[in-house]
Amino acid sequence: MFKLDMPVDSRVVQAVERRRAAEAARHERIFSTRSRVIGVDMIVLEQQVAERRNREEVEKQQDLELDTLRVSIDHMVLEQVKEEEQRRRELAQELQQYRALCQRPEDSRDADINYKHQGAPSVYLPSEESLGPASMQVFQGEGIGEEEKKRFQMELNERTFRAQREERDRQEKEKKHKDMLRDMELMQRNLIDVQLDALEEECKRAARMALKSYNQAQVDERRERERQEKLRQEGEGMKEVWHMVTSDLLTESPEAAAREGERSAEAPRVLPDRWKGMSPKQLSAIYRQREEQRAEKEAQRQLEKHRELAWGLQQLEEAREQVEEERRLREMERERRLQLDKYNQQLAQEQQIHQQYLNKQIYTNRPTARYFSQFNTSSR
Incomplete structure (x- = not known):
């Protein structure tokens, strides 16, 4: 006999439950219209928003803490700088006090030379005759013979100053002499310029007088020419007036144009400036010719009218034939x-008979609603 009451392994049960839960979640996710169509999980989005807000809040707190730490560090640095400066000032003050107390100039080795203490020992200065090449008794910088050197230096400075003053006086005299010579030269040049200006002004005055005389002569000559021109124009005007008064233009002689035109073959038959109009004979000839032209124009108009009438009749006949042709085509x-409708009706009847044959003889086993309800019931 087989033992059937064996305990079930818990891991197997947990695996089965886990698969069932996953299948249920998958089934709910797939068959959820909102999740399938919209595709947005509001719960997850709200969780993400909450996480982002929490993260921003944490970052904000961290920034505040860092700012506080920076401020405290800055204060500490400022305090250290102040302490360092205070320490340096104290060291400098102590150094000055030490120098004032322990490193005074009066306590140096050469204080007797620099400050001339009364208690300093006197220095013996031997003569140059008693010193040999290798005596090494007098050294440079010991201040021996300082008074004589100062006196000699003062005398030398005085001589140098006197020489400089004499040189400066000499230079000033030379400068004054040069200035005087330059002033005299300028005065001479100014005098020459004044003389030249006067001479130039005299020349200009003479030139202006000559130009004035020349211009006056030109004016007189121009006035004389204008007077002669005026007299000539007046004479020509009088001649023209006399000619107009005595010419054929004002006397209105009709033969003047023809008479003048017969002199040469190249001249025009009628002179327009002397023609006074046509004669009655010429006018009657023109009227007669115009009447002939009018009659000819009327005959042409009648002929054109008959031609247009014939053309209209022809167009009317063609239009009638075209209407008959269109009526025949419509028929x-x-x-x-009608034939096409009969053929389509026959085809429809045949199609209906064939469809009835299919519905009644071929397709007899139609699917029911139960057949369609078995689909889309599982997530697999």
Whole structure:
């Protein structure tokens, strides 16, 4: 006999439950219209928003803490700088006090030379005759013979100053002499310039007088020419007036144009400036010719009218024939459509008979609603 009451392994049960839960979650996710169509999980989005807000809040707190730490560090640095400066000032003050107390100039080795203490020992200065090449008794910088050197230096400075003053006086005298010579030269040049200006002004005055005389002569000559021109124009005007008064233009002689035109073959038959109009004979000839032209124009108009009438009749006949042709074509089209309708009706009847045959003889086992309800019931 097989033992059937064996305990079930808990891991197997947990695996089965886990798969069932996953399948249920998958089934709910797939068959959820909102999640499938919209595709947005609001719960997850709200969790993400909450996490982001918490993260921003934490970052904000961290920034505040860092700012506080920076401020405290800055204060500490400032305090250290102040302490360092205070320490340096104290060291400098102590150094000055030490120098004032322990490193005074009066306590140096050469204080007797620099400050001339009364208690300093006197220095013996031997003569140059008693010193040999290798005596090494007097050294530079010991201040021996300082008074004589100062006196000699003062005398030398005085001589140098006197020489400089004499040189400066000499230079000033030379400068004054040069300035005087330059002033005299300038005065001489100014005098020459004044003389030249006066001479130039005299020349200009003479030139202006000559120009004035020349201009006056030109004016007189121009006035004389204008007077002569005026007299000539007046004479020509009088001649023209006399000619106009005595000419054929004002006397209105009709023969003047023809008489003048017969002198040469190249001259025009009628002079326009002397022609006074046509004669009655010429006018009657023109009227007669115009009447002939009018009659000819009327005959042409009648002929054109008959021609247009014939053309209109021809167009009317062609239009009638075209209407008959269109009527015949419409009749043929109507007969063709009737035949096509009969053919389509026959095809429809045949199609209906075939469809009835399919529905009643071929497709007898139709699916029910139960057949369609078995689909889309599982997530697999």
